[in-house]
Amino acid sequence: EVQLVQSGAEVKKPGESLKISCKGSGYSFPTYWIGWVRQMPGKGLEWMGIIYPGDSDTRYSPSFQGQVTISADKSINTAYLQWSSLKASDTAMYYCVRRSNGYNSYAYWGQGTLVTVSS
Amino acid sequence: SYELTQPPSVSVSPGQTARITCSGDALPKQYAYWYQQKPGLAPVLVIYKDSERPSGIPERFSGSSSGTTVTLTISGVQAEDEADYYCQSADSSDTYVVFGGGTKLTVL
Numbered sequence: 001e002v003q004l005v006q007s008g009a010e011v012k013k014p015g016e017s018l019k020i021s022c023k024g025s026g027y028s029f030p031t032y033w034i035g036w037v038r039q040m041p042g043k044g045l046e047w048m049g050i051i052y053p054g055d056s057d058t059r060y061s062p063s064f065q066g067q068v069t070i071s072a073d074k075s076i077n078t079a080y081l082q083w084s085s086l087k088a089s090d091t092a093m094y095y096c097v098r099r100s101n102g103y104n105s106y107a108y109w110g111q112g113t114l115v116t117v118s119s
Numbered sequence: 120s121y122e123l124t125q126p127p128s129v130s131v132s133p134g135q136t137a138r139i140t141c142s143g144d145a146l147p148k149q150y151a152y153w154y155q156q157k158p159g160l161a162p163v164l165v166i167y168k169d170s171e172r173p174s175g176i177p178e179r180f181s182g183s184s185s186g187t188t189v190t191l192t193i194s195g196v197q198a199e200d201e202a203d204y205y206c207q208s209a210d211s212s213d214t215y216v217v218f219g220g221g222t223k224l225t226v227l
Contacts, residue, residue, distance in 0.1 A: 037218075045207075095162075103150060104149075104152070104208070110161070
């Protein structure tokens, strides 16, 4: 059974750094792209970027380029999303998603990690 | 930047047919996908490659495509179908993924 299990909720202050994780299981982790999707409170879904764990090839949405860093460690089947300096506007639910091979859909989603940034 | 446009809301009575549209310039060249999201839960893929239905998704969910518009149709709507629905596709270069703004389906 394919599973994506994300790290727990975080409460941070503006300016702090943060790295959240997404551990895949039940499939060959290096051979499927893993993406990240943001959902701000009461708002829609936003695609942030994607990484191929096999070779760490990474693509970012122009809206998120330079704002976050996506990485992966294939040895432990885990992808990461990190911020170097959080802002209040980063408060959101973040989902990791597994891209289907051959086409651009996301059939598997993590349970979400709620990030709250508040002074 | 590339955008997909959905109506903010659609309302139907139980048993009727709901149609949710999604428009985008690259849709003639790119597949569209549809997700259902209920409050407090992660989205669920209900249609892929314009009109294919994943296993476990009820037959009342269907998808179609015509030019720059794709449509999610829910036939015989049930109360449990009340949710937010998002279309998703990619730009014409297949580099960037984009979601539509979402449509809130209300079952009256």
